[in-house]
Amino acid sequence: MRDLISLLTDTGATASVNPDHVERVLNGLTRIEGAANNLRGALFEIIVGSLAKDVEGGYMRAGEKWRDYETGGSAETDVLLDKPEGRGVLVIECKAKISGARVTLEEATKWRDDRVPLLHKILRHESRLAGKPFAFELWTNGPIDPEAVKYLEVYPPSQDYAVAWKDGAGMKPHVDKASSPAIRRAMGEHYFHHPLAKIAAQAEREAARAGTVSQDQQGILEGTQIGQSEAGLSSARNDLSV
Structure with missing residues (x-):
């Protein structure tokens, strides 16, 4: 638990510099799986951020809250990656699932209808991000409900930003590109092939x-x-x- 507290209080720096730390915490959590279920989502965000930074490079920040002072609306970025060489900003919405659970139409609707346009409105005015191309993606280690996929596919595209999504099968090739063995093991053992997933x-x-x-x-x-x-x-x- 001390490892977990240390990790969550410095998510961006710890995950990007030492992904082995994330793997160690995940291994420890298997012994307290009841409580771990609520923590797996937060750790999934960290390991996805670490994965995105490992593959794409750039500057990663995780778990930040943002507010639109014009409307009072607020939203959180699970992962925000400012890519190097002007390649733009990637904002990832993370959904950790075990087998038998999938990203629902309601979750997809809330993300695409509400969170994406609100975050773009806020982030495009950030001085260090202004003028850069934005991409918003939803990543999950599990499946996405067919109705949710259909909804996302027919949603009118925006001229101001790109939108995409990856289910578990779509994430695996990205994981294979990671140079860090700890990232590959953590995703494989704790999110793709976790014992709870097999039981479910x-x-x-x-x-x-x-x-x-x-x-x-x-x-x-x-x-x-x-x-x-x-x-x-x-x-x-x-x-x-x-």
Whole structure:
């Protein structure tokens, strides 16, 4: 926990200089997984920021809050990467998921409708960012709901900034480019192939099988004639259980 506190109080500098520190904290959190679930999202932001900086270069800042003083609205940047050589500003929205959970249409709508335009309005007036091209991206280690993908695909594009998204499959090639083994291991072991993800996936498969059997059983029983004998009902149930 001391490692975690130290990491979260200096997120940008620690993650970019020493990604091994992030990996050590994640390994330690597996022993207190109940509490770790709430922390995994914050650590995902740090490791994504470290990954983006490792691959793209530039100056990274994580977990900053911004306010639009004209309207009073506020928003947070999970990861903000000021790329080198005038290549622009990348703002990443992070969604850490375990198997069985996905980025929902509601989450995608809130990000694209609200957060992206608000953050662009605020950030474009920052002196060190003014005049640079902006890109806003949503990154998740899990899947994105098909309805959310459809919504994002048909959303009218902006002439002022670019918008994109990466699901788990889309993130993996980016992770493979990381020069830091700690980043690759942390993403692989804790976000792509974490034990909780395997447990959740198994539970989802078992629930799906149980639901199929239940529906089949109900259909047979409902289709049985009222005058059918008790022996006939017993035989139908036995057939299902084979």
